[in-house]
Amino acid sequence: MTDDTTKNGPDAAAADAQAQTKTEAPEATPAVEEPKAETPDPLAALQAENADLRDRFLRLAADMDNLRRRTDRDVKDAKSYAVTSFARDMLAVSDNLRRAIEAVPAEAREAAEAGLAALIEGVEMTERHMLSTLERHGVKKIEPEGQRFDPNFHQAMFEVPNPNVPNNTVVQVVQAGYTIGDRVLRPAMVGVAKGGPKADSAAAQEETSKAE
Template sequence: MTEETNKNGPDAAATEAEATATTEEGQVANESEAGSAQEIDPIDALKAENADLRDRFLRLAAEMDNLRRRTDREIKDAKSYAVTGFARDMLSVSDNLRRAIETLPEEARAAADATLTALIEGVEMTERGMLATLERHGVRKIEAEGQKFDPNFHQAMFEVPNPNVPNNTVVQVVQAGYAIGERVLRPAMVGVAKGGPKSEAAAEDTAKA
């Protein structure tokens, strides 16, 4: 019995070793197959890369479009408002011309001789020509008299008791206001009515409240 066991011992050990080796090889093969299965499919990888590139392209296109619009707006503003400082200075000259004209009362004009009349007309023509030139460059006069007071365009200098017009209506213009494009070059200095009936807009707001 002991001899038979001793004879079969080496063979049994070898067989067991072979079986263990075969099992390990099978496990390695299974793990290798599992690893291969977990690898990203090349087509899926290309699709993901394409989607990423497309997203980057759309973002870049949007940024370029915003840059183009902003640049166009800045160029337009530069063209529209380039003469702002110059126009403001020229308005001061126009104001002086207007003051010079208004210093002569109507009686003096009526009694003026031909030379003085020609001088007055020349000053008036110069003023009109200057304002017309400014208008060609986008400078426009703010119509204030008879309008509802708007702090964005008007600067109230005093109040005028007048029950015949709606309250806060501009009834007198002390100095004309001007705008260039959508910007106020200088507000109109005005006198506003006080104590009159409410304007239609104010009456509607009161009724709603």
Template sequence: MTDEAKTNGPDASAAEKPETVAAETAPAEEANPLDLLKAENEDLRDKFLRLAAEMDNLRRRTEREVKDAKAYAASSFARDMLAVSDNLRRALEAVPAELKEAADAVVKSLLEGVEMTERSMLSTLERHGVKKIDAEGEKFDPNFHQAMYEVPNPNVPNNTVVQVVQAGYTIGDRVLRPAMVGVAKGGPKAAEAAPADTAGEAKGD
């Protein structure tokens, strides 16, 4: 076989095949560097906005925690002082009214001193955010009141606070101590609704 036949034979196409494959598998055109920079910039901007939002949330949370710490740091101390105030009130209520009237100047001065001490203590607590809960005559609210017993009383709406056993207090917007109360049971008399029913029947006739 001649050299020309060898060159034009089957082996010739086989020798050209790798070049064809290499041409077909050549990498696509590289991405535009400007597009890459824009994508990177958008990614960095998104990360920055997320970080800024997290920092803002952290700042607000820290401010709220500091505010709460200032407002409620004295809660335990204030609760203990209320116990002292309760004892002063019990001491004053233990003295009958007739004995107060008949007492000599020394005893009267002593009682007045106890009353002034109680008022001064409650006034000081109020300046620090501790306020008394006005419970009597209000509708029973389990968030502010603690029911101790029920009082049969058909003259007031059911679940109305009619007696306060121990005053309750709040500090800021939180309950420092719920008011211990007696709650009305029964509600308005049924007879009160009778005239309206009678009038309705008359109209129906």
């Protein structure tokens, strides 16, 4: 007998081999499409750049405005306080002139001859002229007598027992004080009252008396 392979011949064997190859071959995996990269929006990019430039401009404008203000303040302070050291030195000269005037007793001044009287008057005029010149440059005299003691402008030298005025009231000026602009050039040396009512209580009593 002849087998099937022999009957069908070489063509049948080749067909069987091809069918077996198709059966064993793995199925092809479908290709996965990669997501396409999004194209940047030119309008959004332009808007973002514009916002960044605007923010930088506003910051620069604020910095320039602050610089201008600081410069104006520095120039103003330089004009107002440039003579501070010189004015302080001139106050010492003014103090000496005042001491010279006060060193002459009232009786001697009244009985002074023409030459001495003219000398005293010249010293007084020099003192007044010096103080007026300093005032033109922003130096002003502090008038503390009768005012409440203020450590920012006054320097307490001693206490004066006085129950008739509020406590810590300036009752005597030992040396005049001066300011230049908004600053203290030299504090006033003063004597303050002690033993009287507190300033707040005295003010309240005064308001009550006015109301009555």
